Amino acid sequence: MTSVGSQARSGLTRYWSFLGRGDVLRLVISSMLARLPGGMAQLAVILVIQQRWSLGAAGVAVACGAVGSGIGGPLRGRSTDRFGARRVLLASATAQVTALLGLLVAVVAAAPLALDVILAGLIGASQPPVNPVMRTIWSRRFEGDMRRTAFSIESVLLDLSFIIGPALVAVVATASSPRWCLVMAALLSASGCVLLASAPESRDWRVSPGERHWLGAWRVAEVRRLLPISFAVTGSIVAIELALVAFARAHGHPAISGGLIALLSVGSIVGGLCYGAMSLQASVLRQLALASAVLGAGFALGSLAGSGVVLAVIITATGLFLAPTITLEYAAMDEVADPDFMTESFALLNAAGQGGAAVAAVLAGFAGQHFHENAVFLVAAALALIATLLALYQAMFARLAMRRGHSS
Numbered sequence: 001m002t003s004v005g006s007q008a009r010s011g012l013t014r015y016w017s018f019l020g021r022g023d024v025l026r027l028v029i030s031s032m033l034a035r036l037p038g039g040m041a042q043l044a045v046i047l048v049i050q051q052r053w054s055l056g057a058a059g060v061a062v063a064c065g066a067v068g069s070g071i072g073g074p075l076r077g078r079s080t081d082r083f084g085a086r087r088v089l090l091a092s093a094t095a096q097v098t099a100l101l102g103l104l105v106a107v108v109a110a111a112p113l114a115l116d117v118i119l120a121g122l123i124g125a126s127q128p129p130v131n132p133v134m135r136t137i138w139s140r141r142f143e144g145d146m147r148r149t150a151f152s153i154e155s156v157l158l159d160l161s162f163i164i165g166p167a168l169v170a171v172v173a174t175a176s177s178p179r180w181c182l183v184m185a186a187l188l189s190a191s192g193c194v195l196l197a198s199a200p201e202s203r204d205w206r207v208s209p210g211e212r213h214w215l216g217a218w219r220v221a222e223v224r225r226l227l228p229i230s231f232a233v234t235g236s237i238v239a240i241e242l243a244l245v246a247f248a249r250a251h252g253h254p255a256i257s258g259g260l261i262a263l264l265s266v267g268s269i270v271g272g273l274c275y276g277a278m279s280l281q282a283s284v285l286r287q288l289a290l291a292s293a294v295l296g297a298g299f300a301l302g303s304l305a306g307s308g309v310v311l312a313v314i315i316t317a318t319g320l321f322l323a324p325t326i327t328l329e330y331a332a333m334d335e336v337a338d339p340d341f342m343t344e345s346f347a348l349l350n351a352a353g354q355g356g357a358a359v360a361a362v363l364a365g366f367a368g369q370h371f372h373e374n375a376v377f378l379v380a381a382a383l384a385l386i387a388t389l390l391a392l393y394q395a396m397f398a399r400l401a402m403r404r405g406h407s408s
Helices: 002-019 022-052 055-083 085-108 113-125 130-141 144-175 179-197 221-250 256-276 284-302 308-319 322-336 339-370 374-407
Strands: none
Touching: 002 022, 002 144, 002 256, 022 055, 022 085, 022 113, 022 130, 022 144, 022 179, 055 085, 055 113, 055 130, 055 339, 085 113, 085 130, 085 179, 130 144, 130 179, 130 322, 130 339, 144 179, 144 256, 144 322, 221 256, 221 284, 221 308, 221 322, 221 339, 221 374, 256 308, 256 322, 284 308, 284 322, 284 374, 322 339, 322 374, 339 374
């Protein structure tokens, strides 16, 4: 108990030391403003296009946005490594604001559906690389336990953005019109990216001169091996969200799906903060394997829940390991990425995760339509198990490589 209490006090001291720095707090606030549109844009596009056309048309538009984001993310990451964060943040924010306001004009002017869909794709393709930029900043600035704390806070902020963003959209859409959500997202994107771009860490971005290999981050084998893990982890998250929706509908209470997803996020935030306060000795990959294994077990256990209350308890407890799993993905990438391609490496993790999300959505939808809703939980559990096996394989591979290095 003394050891646990001592570690808790040490963790709280580390958070206080981290957030107590004025420049760090400014980075956290500006990055939060800049990443909120990422949690808002998708829902805003759905509401705007559904109101004018149909839910099917909205789904096509969102899919185009996801494809644009998946393709554009690594390119923006590579551009950041090559030209600096300030220029890329300002350029991408300008493009995204233009696309958001362009969609507003297209809706008001009753433009063809094709134009709405194209603009939705551009909104995704121009999404500022806030998450990769911030993880690169923390990686360059901190070491050891303090870097773990910074990465944990990043995961928590990402969770918060997908809670606060949709909530803001719901409030504005209810109070006025979904169209104003596009304006709000544009304002937040512009203000947040300008603030983040004006920070010294963005202005004085370290760029390596000289020729750069055309493969960029892809050149590092260890980076490539981590991408399937992100594919599986993010896919499991999307699948479990769809499983919660399927459960709520099957039990005649579709409205509780939002509450169940919120509980998953709450558990994730608590788990992320607790993990950031810990000092663990096991390798990052072994920690990742354990965290994703617990996720898979929790998702599988959810398939046995007979009531919403039981599932709420299971999903909240399972969520405790969600943010740590995401944190550990980026910590593993931080260990192997080439410093000259750090931002691109983080962006590749994001892109791999989005690919996993798309595949998982199809698999979960098929399982829910053709089988019992419990099958959707098992899809999520299977993907988390795949991530576990991949992480264990990578840990074994890294250990063998280390032994060979020592023997030579």
